[in-house]
Amino acid sequence: MKASPLQKGDKVGVIAPASPPNVENFNKALPFLKELGLEPVIGKHLYEKNGYLAGKDEERLADLHDMFRDPEIKGIICACGGVGTGRIVSDLDFGLIGRNPKIFWGYSDITFLHTAIFQQTGLVTFHGPMLSSDIGLDSVPEWTKKSFDQLFGTEDVIYPESLSTIETLVEGKADGAVVGGNLTLLVNSLGTTHEIDTKGKLFFIEEIDEEPYKVDRMLNQLKMAGKLSDASGIIIGDFKNCDPVKRDRSLSLDEVINHHIIPAGKPTLKGFMIGHSSPSFAIPFGAHGFMDTQDLSFRIESGLRKGS
Template sequence: MNKPRALKKGDRVAIIAPAGPTDKEQLTQGIRVLEERGLDVVLGRHVFDVEEDIDILDQNRLFDLHEAFRNPSIRGIFCANGGFGTARIAPKIDYAMIKGNPKIFWGYSDITYLLNAIQNFSNLVTFHGPMVASDLNDEERTTETESSILSLFTGEPLTYDSRNSPLNTITYGTGEGRLIGGNLTLLTNGLGTPYQVNTNGAILLIEEVQEPAFKVNLMLTHLQQAGLFDTVKGVVIGNFQAEPDEHKKIKKVLQDFFTRVSFPVVENFHIGHCQPNYGVPLGVNAKLTTSPPRLEVDSGVR
């Protein structure tokens, strides 16, 4: 898997919105965070577009994505926010061009579809991390969320343990492999397509937001019956945001589903729709241990 070059102060980065239009005030606040890190921020032409014609909408989103990768002055690409519809543009992406222009691509939620598609066809490490408008705005962001961007500058490996959040082990053991995954709904939507996540010999990360327990169970069962858990080396359970009563039901679903598997499973990582929201590279080697619970992840940049 090809690692993009690490960022340095003065680098130009682009912000695009391939999953939906962004809030201007929140985006401005998030841009300030990137600028304080010494980055020169440029906006994709269509980050604020609200277009009723779906074909035009997809063309515009694809234009910004391609322009950001094609422009040699841009060293990193950050998504503004989530939304829906990235699966529609996946078949139209010029993956050969992206492979020839490797750079940081950062986002999560609906962006999960693109994170996996780019890995599958461009052999490029991608990044599951907090987005500029939805996570780095003044109201939402925490110091930990903001600091996770620093890993793009240092090139140092990441260690996530109970100092970051109180981790809980569901199934004990040790697993090592590529860290892959993202939003559970998008992973399920990708099944049977060329953009399906490759779980063979991997550590699988899953997270979700505002889905009921019965649907979480349905999606996990779908992944299981599609064979995605047959050869995984471990599962990292990120945030499953839901109302308190529903969250209790989801925790039971996760416990019941993963209790008797043969690989290690650890939950309560603050990765996903939460604050803090820790960014992690996908496609690099990772090690999941349970005594004590800890996730070690290689750097995503070179």
């Protein structure tokens, strides 16, 4: 199930389903939506604060439901990630979401929502840069901004070869629905009703601020849970600031990734600027993707519905 593309003049809801946004960065980012020709509608509780959360669980949940319920809202963009979507995911009204398919856009902690929404409703969502976290920074790469073009068209999404150096870890071709996201949140889903399903799918992972020994733990858990062997292929996004700091002796991040990923034997490409990277390249979550290590290509069908 796919939402319709946005049109100039459309209203888009802006919510914070996890942590509160950096207000200064958020205010700097809002004009960008207007430059795109969109009219932002701020969630009622976006500025609320409850410790590290953007308000109480029921308030953040209400903002999300309100945006899906309102027929004037054509898309929903998350201001930032942080912490807390796992606290509200089991109370999502998936019937409401399924009856009102709309663009839903974000990443990081939003991974839990992407996974649950796609697996419960079939709605394709978007793993993409957010307002406070990315657009509100002092310097915003053009490719980060350009990712938002996906909101308006139905062309295939092709990762640009000029954006980063792509490496092959395991040779081969693969295709399937593209799922995954932040490594920590994917591991958090294991053993829950919303456990990530990678069977026959292209599985992408990314992370930030986790040392190699923690990445090692998480990849090992995914491996033991069968998530690597189930996948048709693996896409490795950005692992920002995942260098050894705490321990005097450490395996490198590459050694950890290679140890777990290569034996899975699935076609694997590495080096994508997807996730907490700058630039941050958006991809449709749940749309059908294709990868080929021979030409280092990664292509995904549009996350939006063609035709009326």
